[in-house]
Amino acid sequence: MEMPVPNAGLLARKPNIVARLSAVLPPDALISDPAETRAYECDALTAYRCPPLAVALPSTTEEVSAVLKICHEEGVPVVPRGSGTSLAGGAMPTADSLILGVSRMNDVLETDYENRIIRVQTGRTNLSVTGAVEENDFFYAPDPSSQLACAIAGNIAMNSGGAHCLKYGVTTNNLMGVTMVLMDGTIVELGGAHLDAAGLDLLGVICGSEGQLGVVTEATLRILHKPEGARPVLIAYDSNEVAGECVSDIIKAGVLPVAIEFMDRPCIEACEAFAKAGYPMCEALLIVEVEGSPAEINEQLALIKDIAQRHNPVELREARDADEAGRIWLGRKSAFGAMGQINDYMCLDGTIPVSSLPYVLRRIGEMSKEYGLGVANVFHAGDGNMHPLILFNANKEGDLELCEAFGADILRLCVEVGGCLTGEHGVGIEKRDLMVDQYAPEDLEAQMAIKDVFDAQWLLNPAKVFPLAASETRRNMAIAAE
Amino acid sequence: MTSLKPQSEAELAEAIKSAKGPLHIRGGGTRRTGAELGQVLETSGLSGISLYEPGALTVVAGAGTPLAEIEAALDAENQRLAFEPMDHRGLLGTTGEPTLGGVAAANVSGPRRIQCGAARDFMLGVRFVDGQGSIVKNGGRVMKNVTGYDLVKLMAGSQGTMGVLTEVSLKVLPKPETMACLLIDGLNDRDAINAMTRAMGSPYDVTGTAHLPKGLDGTPVTMIRIEGFNDSVAYRLEQLAGLFPNHALRRETDPEAVAKGWAYIRDAQPFHGTTGDVWRISTKPTDAPDLAAKLDAKEVFYDWSGGLIWALTPAGSDIRAKLGAFDGHATLVRASGTTLPLFHPQPAPVAMLSEGVRRKFDPRGILNPGLMTA
Numbered sequence: 001m002e003m004p005v006p007n008a009g010l011l012a013r014k015p016n017i018v019a020r021l022s023a024v025l026p027p028d029a030l031i032s033d034p035a036e037t038r039a040y041e042c043d044a045l046t047a048y049r050c051p052p053l054a055v056a057l058p059s060t061t062e063e064v065s066a067v068l069k070i071c072h073e074e075g076v077p078v079v080p081r082g083s084g085t086s087l088a089g090g091a092m093p094t095a096d097s098l099i100l101g102v103s104r105m106n107d108v109l110e111t112d113y114e115n116r117i118i119r120v121q122t123g124r125t126n127l128s129v130t131g132a133v134e135e136n137d138f139f140y141a142p143d144p145s146s147q148l149a150c151a152i153a154g155n156i157a158m159n160s161g162g163a164h165c166l167k168y169g170v171t172t173n174n175l176m177g178v179t180m181v182l183m184d185g186t187i188v189e190l191g192g193a194h195l196d197a198a199g200l201d202l203l204g205v206i207c208g209s210e211g212q213l214g215v216v217t218e219a220t221l222r223i224l225h226k227p228e229g230a231r232p233v234l235i236a237y238d239s240n241e242v243a244g245e246c247v248s249d250i251i252k253a254g255v256l257p258v259a260i261e262f263m264d265r266p267c268i269e270a271c272e273a274f275a276k277a278g279y280p281m282c283e284a285l286l287i288v289e290v291e292g293s294p295a296e297i298n299e300q301l302a303l304i305k306d307i308a309q310r311h312n313p314v315e316l317r318e319a320r321d322a323d324e325a326g327r328i329w330l331g332r333k334s335a336f337g338a339m340g341q342i343n344d345y346m347c348l349d350g351t352i353p354v355s356s357l358p359y360v361l362r363r364i365g366e367m368s369k370e371y372g373l374g375v376a377n378v379f380h381a382g383d384g385n386m387h388p389l390i391l392f393n394a395n396k397e398g399d400l401e402l403c404e405a406f407g408a409d410i411l412r413l414c415v416e417v418g419g420c421l422t423g424e425h426g427v428g429i430e431k432r433d434l435m436v437d438q439y440a441p442e443d444l445e446a447q448m449a450i451k452d453v454f455d456a457q458w459l460l461n462p463a464k465v466f467p468l469a470a471s472e473t474r475r476n477m478a479i480a481a482e
Numbered sequence: 483m484t485s486l487k488p489q490s491e492a493e494l495a496e497a498i499k500s501a502k503g504p505l506h507i508r509g510g511g512t513r514r515t516g517a518e519l520g521q522v523l524e525t526s527g528l529s530g531i532s533l534y535e536p537g538a539l540t541v542v543a544g545a546g547t548p549l550a551e552i553e554a555a556l557d558a559e560n561q562r563l564a565f566e567p568m569d570h571r572g573l574l575g576t577t578g579e580p581t582l583g584g585v586a587a588a589n590v591s592g593p594r595r596i597q598c599g600a601a602r603d604f605m606l607g608v609r610f611v612d613g614q615g616s617i618v619k620n621g622g623r624v625m626k627n628v629t630g631y632d633l634v635k636l637m638a639g640s641q642g643t644m645g646v647l648t649e650v651s652l653k654v655l656p657k658p659e660t661m662a663c664l665l666i667d668g669l670n671d672r673d674a675i676n677a678m679t680r681a682m683g684s685p686y687d688v689t690g691t692a693h694l695p696k697g698l699d700g701t702p703v704t705m706i707r708i709e710g711f712n713d714s715v716a717y718r719l720e721q722l723a724g725l726f727p728n729h730a731l732r733r734e735t736d737p738e739a740v741a742k743g744w745a746y747i748r749d750a751q752p753f754h755g756t757t758g759d760v761w762r763i764s765t766k767p768t769d770a771p772d773l774a775a776k777l778d779a780k781e782v783f784y785d786w787s788g789g790l791i792w793a794l795t796p797a798g799s800d801i802r803a804k805l806g807a808f809d810g811h812a813t814l815v816r817a818s819g820t821t822l823p824l825f826h827p828q829p830a831p832v833a834m835l836s837e838g839v840r841r842k843f844d845p846r847g848i849l850n851p852g853l854m855t856a
C-alpha cells in the first residue's frame with residue numbers, strides 16, 4: 001500500500017512538537033516513546049502498519065482543541081482514532097502524524113428518555129451506549145458486529161451499520177448532533193436535541209467523512225424503546241437464485257424484518273465445523289428476524305413462512321424459544337471467527353442492488369476459480385450489503401497481493417452492477433485507489449472541495465479516502481506552506 | 483425574461499455554464515418563497531422514472547418528475563414514500579405540481595419524520611449540476627453506501643443553492659395493511675407533550691404524534707398514530723390506550739379517516755386560508771410548550787411530539803427575537819411580505835463553513851441567491 005513520504009522536517013522537529021503538545025495535556029496523555037507508540041501502528045486492517053510520530057489522549061473537548069491548534073500551527077498531520085477497529089485502515093498513522101485518540105473521553109453527558117436522546121463523549125463504545133439506557137429498556141439501534149469494542153467516534157466517522165439497519169437505519173439516521181473540533185482548534189456545534197438542520201445539513205456530511213473534516217468529541221444520539229420481543233426463522237434453499245427471489249418476495253409482501261441474513265455453502269460449512277449450530281447443508285441459508293409482541297411476531301412469521309414455502313425450501317426452521325433462536329443466530333454470529341479458524345481471510349464490504357445477487361454470486365464463484373482462492377459469502381440480504389470473505393495464506397509469498405487483487409475485482413463487480421465499493425466499513429486506505437472506479441474526477445473533486453473548506457491544509461487524515469494522485473496537489477500545498 | 487427549460491442534464495449544464503446572472507430554480511413552483519431573483523430555470527424537462535425495483539425498495543427518477551407520478555407508481559406496488567412529504571399548495575395558495583427535486587432540495591417531510599426519518603434519510607443518491615456547470619453524482623441506488631463523503635445529505639435541504647438536482651434515487655417502503663389513531667381529548671399543551679413523548683417512548687412503534695390545542699370542534703385533541711398489519715395495529719392500539727388510564731380516549735380505526743386526519747397535520751391545514759406569517763420551529767419536544775408561549779402567536783399546533791411547532795403569527799413579527807437562544811431553529815414558511823430571513827441565522831463558525839461550502843459549489847453565487855443567507 002503506497003503512503004505519502006513522511007515529511008522529514010516534521011520528523012526532525014519531533015522533540016519540539018512533543019514538548020508543545022505535552023504542555024497542554026495531562027502528564028500521561030502524550031505518548032512519544034517509540035516502544036509505546038507501536039500500540040497505535042495499525043487498526044483492524046493489520047496488514048498495514050506504521051508507528052506515528054506521537055499519540056495524544058485528551059480527556060476534554062478543550063484539550064482536543066488545544067492539541068489541534070498546535071498541530072495546525074506546526075503543520076502536523078492528525079489521524080483521529082476511536083478504538084482502532086476500522087477494517088479499512090482509516091485509523092492507520094503515517095510516520096509524521098499525531099494519533100489523536102478519544103478513548104479517554106467516554107462519559108455519558110445526558111440521558112433524556114422523554115426526548116429519546118443520549119449525549120455521550122465519542123470515545124464511549126457502541127455497546128456501552130446501549131448499556132447506559134438498558135435498565136430502562138431503551139437501546140441505541142446501530143449495532144456493528146464490533147460493538148463491544150468500537151467507539152461512537154469511529155461509528156460516526158465511518159457511518160457504521162449493523163445487522164438491524166434494514167429497520168433502524170445506520171449511524172447517520174440515528175445521529176442528531178455533534179460537538180466537533182476543526183483542524184484550527186475551533187469548536188463547533190451541529191444539530192442537537194431537535195430534528196433537521198437549520199441550513200445546510202453539515203452534520204450529514206460529517207457522518208461518514210472518515211475523520212477528515214474535524215475531530216468529533218461529543219454526540220447526541222437517538223435512543224429507542226426496545227421491541228417487546230424478536231424471533232428468527234431459518235430458511236434453507238438449494239440455489240442462490242431461489243433464496244434471492246424469496247428475499248425479494250418477502251420485501252414486496254410488505255413485511256419489514258429487522259434483519260435478513262444470507263450465507264452461502266462455503267460459509268455454512270465453515271460455521272458448522274466451528275460452531276456446530278446444526279445448520280442444514282445447502283447452497284443458501286436465510287435467517288430472517290422479526291420483532292414485536294408474540295402475536296405480532298406470529299403474524300409476520302406466518303406470512304414469511306408462507307412466502308418461503310412457495311419457493312420449496314430444503315428446510316424451514318422456526319425458533320420456538322430463546323434457546324432455539326440463539327442457535328439459529330449462533331452460526332451467523334460466529335461466521336467470521338469460524339473463517340479465522342480455518343484460514344487467514346480478508347473481509348470485503350461492497351453493496352449491490354438486491355436483484356443482482358444471483359449474478360454477483362455466480363461471478364464471484366467463477367473469479368474464485370480463476371484466482372485459485374476460496375471465498376465464502378455472508379450478506380445482509382435485505383439491504384444488499386455483501387461481506388465476501390476471501391481465504392488466503394498470509395505466510396505464503398504473494399498470497400496477500402493475490403487476495404487484494406481478487407478483492408478489488410469483486411468490488412469493481414459491485415460497482416458494475418449498480419452498487420458501491422463499501423456499504424459500512426469505509427474507504428480508508430483500503431479502497432482509496434478504487435474510488436476512480438465508482439466516481440468520475442468531477443465527483444471526487446466535489447467531495448475534496450468539502451475538505452478544502454473544513455481543513456484547508458489537508459492535515460486531517462490526509463492520505464485516506466481519495467486516490468493519492470487525486471489529492472496530491474492539495475497535500476503538497478500543505479507541506480509547501482509550512 | 484423567458485424561462486430556461488433544459489431537456490437533459492447536458493443542456494442544464496450548458497445553461498448554467500453560460501448563465502450571465504442569477505438563476506431562480508423552479509420545480510413545480512408550489513413553494514414560492516423569497517425574493518426569487520433572476521431568470522427562472524425550470525426542471526420540468528428532467529422528468530420520468532428511470533428505475534423502480536419494488537423488491538429492492540428503490541426508485542430512481544428525474545428531478546422534475548411530478549411527485550404524483552412517483553406516488554402512483556409506488557401505489558400500484560403497495561409501496562410509498564414513508565417520509566410523508568407535505569403538500570405546500572393549500573398553505574401557500576400556490577398551484578402547480580410538487581416535483582421530486584423540490585421535495586429533495588427542501589428536505590420536505592411530514593409527521594412520520596419522527597419515527598422513520600426525513601427525506602434526507604430516504605435519499606440514496608443524487609445527480610446534480612453545480613454552479614459552474616459541472617455534473618456531479620454522489621451516493622447511488624443501494625441502501626448501504628459509505629463510499630466517499632455523503633453529499634446526498636448536503637444536497638437534501640440545500641434549496642437549490644448548491645446545485646440543480648437532475649436525478650434522485652430513493653428508498654421506498656411497503657404500505658401498511660392498515661392504520662389507526664388514538665385520540666386524547668382535552669389536554670393542555672404540557673400534558674399533551676407528556677402523553678406524546680410517553681407514546682413515542684413505548685415499544686408500540688408509533689408513527690405520528692400531534693397535538694391541536696384547537697381541534698376541529700375548537701377543543702384540544704392529541705393524536706397518536708400506529709400502522710401495520712391488522713392484528714398488530716388492533717393490539718398496539720389497546721396497549722397504547724392502556725398507557726393513559728384516566729384520559730378521555732377515542733379510537734379511530736377507519737384508515738381513510740386516519741389518513742385524512744394526518745394530512746390535516748402534514749399540510750398545516752389549520753392555517754389554510756388565514757392571513758399572517760407561518761413558522762415551523764424545530765426543537766426538543768419537552769421545550770415546546772414554553773417556547774410556544776413566548777411567540778405571541780395567533781395559533782399554534784404541534785407535530786413530532788412537540789418537536790415541531792407550527793405557528794401562525796402576525797405578519798412581520800420577529801419570533802426569533804422572542805425565542806432568544808434555544809435548542810433548535812425557526813423557519814419562515816409563509817412570509818407575508820416581511821424582510822425577515824427565511825432560514826434561521828447560524829452561529830458564526832457554522833455559518834462560515836456553510837458559506838464556504840456553498841461558494842465551492844457556486845462560486846459566482848448565481849443559484850437561488852439570497853434564499854438561504856441574508
Ligand SMILES: Cc1cc2nc3c(=O)[nH]c(=O)nc-3n(C[C@H](O)[C@H](O)[C@H](O)COP(=O)(O)OP(=O)(O)OC[C@H]3O[C@@H](n4cnc5c(N)ncnc54)[C@H](O)[C@@H]3O)c2cc1C
Pocket residue numbers: 043044079080081082083084085086087089090091102122143144145146149150151152153154155156157158159160161162163210211212214215216217336424425426461
Ligand atoms: C470484527 C469486526 C467486525 C466489524 N463489524 C462491523 C459491522 O458490522 N458494521 C460496520 O459498519 N463496521 C464493522 N466493523 C468496522 C469497524 O468496527 C467500524 O468501522 C467502527 O465504526 C470503527 O470504530 P472505531 O472506534 O474502532 O474507529 P477507528 O478504527 O479508531 O477509526 C475509524 C475511522 O474513524 C476516524 N475517527 C476516529 N475517531 C474520530 C473522531 N473522534 N473524530 C473524527 N474521526 C474519528 C478515524 O480517523 C478513522 O478514519 C467491524 C470491525 C471488526 C474488527
